[in-house]
Amino acid sequence: MTDTKTPLLDINDLHVHFETNSDKDVHAVRGIHMHIEKGETVAVVGESGSGKSQVMMSAMGLLADNGWVEGSVKYNGAEILGLSKRKLNSYRGSKMTMIFQEPMTSLDPLYTIGRQICEPLRVHQKMDKKRAMARALELLELVGIPEPKKRLKSYPHEMSGGQRQRVMIAMALANDPDLLIADEPTTALDVTIQAQILQLLADLQKKLGMAILFITHDLNIVRRFADRVYVMKTGEVVEEGNTAEIFDNPSHDYTRMLLSAEPEGTKEAPDTGAPVLLEGKGVNVTFNITSGLFGSQTHTLRAVNNVDIRLHQGQTIGIVGESGSGKSTLGRALLRLTDISGEVLLDGVDMSEIAGDAMREQRKRLQLVFQDPFGSLSPRMMVGQIITEGLLVHHPELSAKERDLRAIEALEEVQLDPSMRNRYPHEFSGGQRQRIAIARAMVLKPRIVVLDEPTSALDRSVQKQIVDLLRDLQEKNNLSYLFISHDLTVVRAMSDYVMVMKQGVIVEEGLTEQIFDAPTELYTKQLMAAAFDLEPISA
Amino acid sequence: MLRYVFKRLLTAIPTLFIIVTLSFFLIRVAPGGPFDLERPLDPKVMENLNKIYNLDKSLLEQYFIYMNNVLHGNLGPSFFFRDFTVAEMFGNGLPISVEIGGYALLMAIIVGGALGVWAALKQNQLPDYSVMTVATMGITIPNFVVAPILTLIFGVMLGWLPVGGWNNGAWENKVLPIITLGLPQVAVVARLTRGAMIEALRSHHIRTARANGLPGWMVVVVHALRGALLPVVSYAGPAAAALLTGSVVIETVFGIPGVGRYFVQGALNRDYPLVMGTVIVIAVFIMVFNLIVDLLYAWLDPRVRYD
Numbered sequence: 001m002t003d004t005k006t007p008l009l010d011i012n013d014l015h016v017h018f019e020t021n022s023d024k025d026v027h028a029v030r031g032i033h034m035h036i037e038k039g040e041t042v043a044v045v046g047e048s049g050s051g052k053s054q055v056m057m058s059a060m061g062l063l064a065d066n067g068w069v070e071g072s073v074k075y076n077g078a079e080i081l082g083l084s085k086r087k088l089n090s091y092r093g094s095k096m097t098m099i100f101q102e103p104m105t106s107l108d109p110l111y112t113i114g115r116q117i118c119e120p121l122r123v124h125q126k127m128d129k130k131r132a133m134a135r136a137l138e139l140l141e142l143v144g145i146p147e148p149k150k151r152l153k154s155y156p157h158e159m160s161g162g163q164r165q166r167v168m169i170a171m172a173l174a175n176d177p178d179l180l181i182a183d184e185p186t187t188a189l190d191v192t193i194q195a196q197i198l199q200l201l202a203d204l205q206k207k208l209g210m211a212i213l214f215i216t217h218d219l220n221i222v223r224r225f226a227d228r229v230y231v232m233k234t235g236e237v238v239e240e241g242n243t244a245e246i247f248d249n250p251s252h253d254y255t256r257m258l259l260s261a262e263p264e265g266t267k268e269a270p271d272t273g274a275p276v277l278l279e280g281k282g283v284n285v286t287f288n289i290t291s292g293l294f295g296s297q298t299h300t301l302r303a304v305n306n307v308d309i310r311l312h313q314g315q316t317i318g319i320v321g322e323s324g325s326g327k328s329t330l331g332r333a334l335l336r337l338t339d340i341s342g343e344v345l346l347d348g349v350d351m352s353e354i355a356g357d358a359m360r361e362q363r364k365r366l367q368l369v370f371q372d373p374f375g376s377l378s379p380r381m382m383v384g385q386i387i388t389e390g391l392l393v394h395h396p397e398l399s400a401k402e403r404d405l406r407a408i409e410a411l412e413e414v415q416l417d418p419s420m421r422n423r424y425p426h427e428f429s430g431g432q433r434q435r436i437a438i439a440r441a442m443v444l445k446p447r448i449v450v451l452d453e454p455t456s457a458l459d460r461s462v463q464k465q466i467v468d469l470l471r472d473l474q475e476k477n478n479l480s481y482l483f484i485s486h487d488l489t490v491v492r493a494m495s496d497y498v499m500v501m502k503q504g505v506i507v508e509e510g511l512t513e514q515i516f517d518a519p520t521e522l523y524t525k526q527l528m529a530a531a532f533d534l535e536p537i538s539a
Numbered sequence: 540m541l542r543y544v545f546k547r548l549l550t551a552i553p554t555l556f557i558i559v560t561l562s563f564f565l566i567r568v569a570p571g572g573p574f575d576l577e578r579p580l581d582p583k584v585m586e587n588l589n590k591i592y593n594l595d596k597s598l599l600e601q602y603f604i605y606m607n608n609v610l611h612g613n614l615g616p617s618f619f620f621r622d623f624t625v626a627e628m629f630g631n632g633l634p635i636s637v638e639i640g641g642y643a644l645l646m647a648i649i650v651g652g653a654l655g656v657w658a659a660l661k662q663n664q665l666p667d668y669s670v671m672t673v674a675t676m677g678i679t680i681p682n683f684v685v686a687p688i689l690t691l692i693f694g695v696m697l698g699w700l701p702v703g704g705w706n707n708g709a710w711e712n713k714v715l716p717i718i719t720l721g722l723p724q725v726a727v728v729a730r731l732t733r734g735a736m737i738e739a740l741r742s743h744h745i746r747t748a749r750a751n752g753l754p755g756w757m758v759v760v761v762h763a764l765r766g767a768l769l770p771v772v773s774y775a776g777p778a779a780a781a782l783l784t785g786s787v788v789i790e791t792v793f794g795i796p797g798v799g800r801y802f803v804q805g806a807l808n809r810d811y812p813l814v815m816g817t818v819i820v821i822a823v824f825i826m827v828f829n830l831i832v833d834l835l836y837a838w839l840d841p842r843v844r845y846d
Contacts, residue, residue: 060750065662085755093752100750105743109842110765120751155841171751 006077007035008178008211009059009096014071014081016054016063016235028054030235031071036179036211043214043226043243045258047459048430051235052215056181060098061088076178094124097172101184103165107156113140113167114152120174139170143200161323162193166200173204183215190322190486195530198225217459219258220531223247231255261461263493266512267471270314270496275347277480278311278334278448282342285326285333285504303329305504306342311448316474316481318495318512320488320527326504327484331450334482335366364394367441371453373433377425384421387411387440394444410439414469431462435469442473450482455490467493488531492516500524544830551826555819559609562818563602566811573618573809592618605815614819615812619804625816629798633820635705636785636797642717644782647724648775654725655732655771656764662737670729677726686719686792703794716793720786724778731774735767742766765839772839776832780824784817 016029029051036042046052058069059080073081080091092098097120100106108116117139118132127135133152140148143166156164165185172180182201186194198221205212214226222229222243229246231239231254239252250256285304303326311317321327333340336351344351346362354362370376377386387410388403398406408418414435425433434454441449451470455463467490474481483494491498492512499509500523508521519525574580574588589595593604608615614625658670693715694702706712739745740763748758785799798820805813837844 062746062749089752089754091752092750098750100743100746102743106747108744108748108762108766110840111762119748119753119757123751123753123757157842168747171747 005037006074008038008040008076009034009036009213010072010074010077011035011055011059012072012074014055014058014069014073016051016058016067016069018064019066019068028067028235029058032230032232032235032237034230034237034240036213038178039205039209039211041205041212041214041225041227042230043216043222043228044230044232045216045219045222046232047217047258047461049234050232052232053183055232056098056183056213056215060092060096060181061085062098090124093120094175095177096179096181097175097177098181098183099165099168099172099185101187103161103168103188106168107164109156111155112152113154113156113159117152117167117171117174120171124175135174136170139174140167142173142204143167143170145170160193161189162197165189165193165197169197169200169204173208173210176208177210179211179213181213181215184217185214186221187216187218191488191530192322192526201225219262219460231258257461261459261464263464263467263490265471265493267316267494267496269511270312274312274314276310277313277347278309278482279345279348280307280309280334280342281345283307283309283330283333283344284341285329285338286341302504304333304340307504307506309334309499311480311482313447313480314474314478315497316483316495318483318485318491318498319501320485320491320498321501322486322527324503325501327501328452329504330501331368331452331482331484335368335450337368360394364390364444365447366450367444367446367448368450368452369434369437369441369454371456373430373437373457376437377433379425382422382424383407383411383428383436386425386436387421387443390440390444406443407439410443411436413442413473414439429462430458431465434458434466438466438469438473442477445477446479448480448482450484452484453486454483456485456487463487463490470494488516488527500527544834547830547833551830554826555822558822559606559815559819560602562815563605563811564598566806566809566814567598569806569809571809573811575809592616605812609815609819614816617810617813619808619810619813625812628801628813629816629820632785632796632798632801635708635795636790636799637783638708639713639716639720639789639795639797640779640782640785642713643721643724644775644779646717646721647728647778648771650721651725651728652732652768652771654729656736656759656767658729658733659736659740659767660759667733671733674726674729677722678730681788682719682723682786683788683792685722686715686789689715689719690792703792705795712793712795716789716795719792720782720789724782727774727778728771731771732767735770736763739763739767768839769836772832772835776828777825780821780828784821784824 011032011034013031013033014029015027015031018026018028020026032055034044034055044052044055054063054067057063058067059073061083063069069081071081072079075091075096080088107113114133114136117136118127118129121127121132121135122129136152137148140151145151145163145166151159156167159167180201185201186197189197201212202225214221216222226243229241229243230237231246231252233254239246239250239255246255247259250259283304284302284306287301287303305326307330309317309330319327319330329338332338334344336344346354346366351362381389384404384407387407391398391403391406404421407421411418411421416432416435416439420428425436428436438454454470455466458466470481471494473479481494483491485491495512497509498512498515499506500515500521501507502523508515508519508524515524516528519528572594573592574585580588586595593601596604605615614629616624617628620628654670654674658667661667690702693700700711700714704712745758745763748762753762785797787799787803789795790797790799798817801813802817804810805817
């Protein structure tokens with residue numbers, strides 16, 4: 001760079017290493033160069049494991065204890081790498097601040113919001129309690145928290161994820177920083193909340209003029225937000241440039257791969273004559289919430305409210321909605337994994353009248369794949385055992401050898417190397433684990449599979465592979481899917497019919513293209529706008 | 540809050556009732572009676588004794604008589620220490636046990652807590668390893684071994700402290716019992732604090748506090764320690780109940796007139812009122828400290844606050 005002025009943040013030849021239990025150290029960041037000018041918006045994009053977060057963690061002195069760093073990070077020309085904690089504390093929290101991916105856990109659960117916002121003010125500006133509180137109130141107003149005065153006295157657990165992220169932003173802005181580092185700030189949030197938070201950051205930047213550095217895997221954010229982009233892969237910057245250039249004319253293969261990583265294609269609806277496999281009529285799920293001295297005062301939460309649904313053979317119904325909309329509960333209700341009122345018919349027979357062995361016989365036809373590929377596989381069982389566990393129940397007549405053959409078959413079906421069946425889940429990546437979870441469902445030769453956010457915890461490029469896999473399996477085995485997701489891009493690629501759910505009620509339903517191209521309900525329109533509106537919002 | 544405390548105290552009554560009833564009949568299952576000596580008493584004397592203490596009545600009658608007395612605050616006479624009532628014995632001994640136990644508890648929390656925090660901050664370094672080694676020793680070496688060793692060193696060899704006796708509560712006589720009683724607790728609290736602290740230091744909100752440039756002591760004390768105290772508090776409640784009601788080993792080794800010995804002596808001598816008195820005292824202590832733990836918990840953690 002031939003700039004005469006010093007950049008706000010100048011990173012040169014930065015290396016980050018981590019010591020691990022094995023002999024090999026992990027070289028997470030491999031000599032990268034990066035610079036951020038005053039008032040600029042820069043994005044660092046990459047998939048998980050690319051080292052994108054570690055760059056900024058080392059600048060902020062927040063590396064894990066087993067990590068160490070080499071190179072140079074200059075703030076306004078002054079070296080900040082290797083400063084003592086005390087000296088570094090005069091930068092972080094006042095000139096450079098950071099917000100994180102996990103709004104739910106990033107605030108201290110034991111202190112009020114007000115007190116936590118006051119802390120950086122009292123420490124860096126030596127404000128007294130009263131002035132700090134007044135400023136905290138101002139900040140809460142700035143980030144658009146309703147009833148800010150009351151909220152000062154609230155605890156984090158009394159607020160939603162979106163509100164907590166707003167509080168984090170308020171905290172980060174407390175001392176008018178020059179640079180705000182946002183590490184995946186919206187990843188854990190619902191789409192409409194995501195859009196609100198991004199809009200808020202854009203507005204605040206316009207008002208306050210700080211530089212923002214986004215660390216993200218979400219290309220939508222980059223496209224709408226950033227002036228410049230760094231693309232990182234396995235610890236190196238493989239491409240950098242202006243956002244428009246990179247999007248229009250990517251030069252590196254990896255960037256092209258990222259850009260084309262959005263799941264594509266659509267699914268044809270099955271023939272109109274396809275039989276109805278699963279039908280829900282007036283399905284209700286209610287939870288009684290008890291509270292009070294003797295657990296007596298109750299109120300009822302209607303998680304699923306009078307839903308009718310018909311799943312045909314070979315069909316994929318996408319159920320979309322934000323967290324708390326009741327979409328997962330609906331999936332469980334249709335599998336009769338929760339108490340319901342209303343009817344669920346399987347092949348025209350009321351499932352409440354099937355019991356005992358007959359029910360067990362039906363269960364294997366109904367399978368479920370969960371969101372969390374890390375939590376849903378037992379860490380103490382080998383993959384082969386995990387996959388064939390269901391066979392023990394449903395096909396006790398199979399010998400160990402036959403079960404093993406089924407496991408091999410299932411692993412081949414999900415395109416994993418069958419020789420891996422003697423390994424444990426922790427040796428696999430997130431995408432591979434989700435394949436294992438799918439194999440576990442497929443080994444029982446189901447007809448209906450409920451997929452509860454199966455791709456949400458995965459990188460985009462891996463998502464695409466899983467979506468392709470699920471579509472292949474469906475075609476080959478004539479499966480019916482109930483695809484539950486908040487991710488509209490994936491839903492569009494997977495489903496031929498879409499139901500939009502909000503607060504337990506289906507607000508709109510129809511063929512996929514109809515819902516995506518011409519939504520009629522306001523809520524559906526909001527969802528679409530939040531997910532697909534590509535207009536740059538920082539303009 | 541007050542409603543919660545009231546409710547908890549209310550539910551304590553049936554619990555206490557069940558405990559007392561069960562113990563009353565359980566101790567009677569044990570063979571022998573309070574006046575069975577090696578050389579049997581004259582039958583006439585025995586009959587008189589039984590009559591005085593209502594032991595000639597049916598068990599159920601005895602139970603109702605005892606319950607009636609307890610409800611009127613009368614724990615009955617001791618069968619073995621014949622000049623004293625059970626209430627008198629606890630009146631004399633309990634303050635002594637509570638004092639020794641209280642200091643031991645205080646020592647456990649302050650010293651153990653500080654060591655635990657230090658070890659957590661220096662995780663996998665020399666201080667951590669040394670604290671944890673000593674703590675493991677503190678837990679595994681029983682106090683009837685520690686007590687004589689300490690007496691030998693400080694009482695006999697150095698001659699700084701008396702080797703035993705109460706001496707009307709002179710401070711020199713309290714030092715060794717308190718330390719002996721407190722050491723294993725110091726060790727447990729240190730281990731608990733270390734574990735909780737390491738977890739707390741890794742949590743996301745600590746990262747936030749560091750990113751906000753808060754000074755190190757504030758990150759550790761204000762944000763990490765308060766959360767790390769929760770498991771320690773859970774442990775300290777029952778531990779306090781056990782410490783404050785006296786330790787038979789410590790009291791025997793150092794010759795301290797506390798109440799810790801009464802359970803063993805009462806049970807061996809079939810001194811039914813004394814055993815029952817001990818059960819009631821310990822049960823009340825445990826219930827009170829559990830309540831205190833829950834209140835402390837709620838004070839420390841707003842997520843579990845009541846109402």
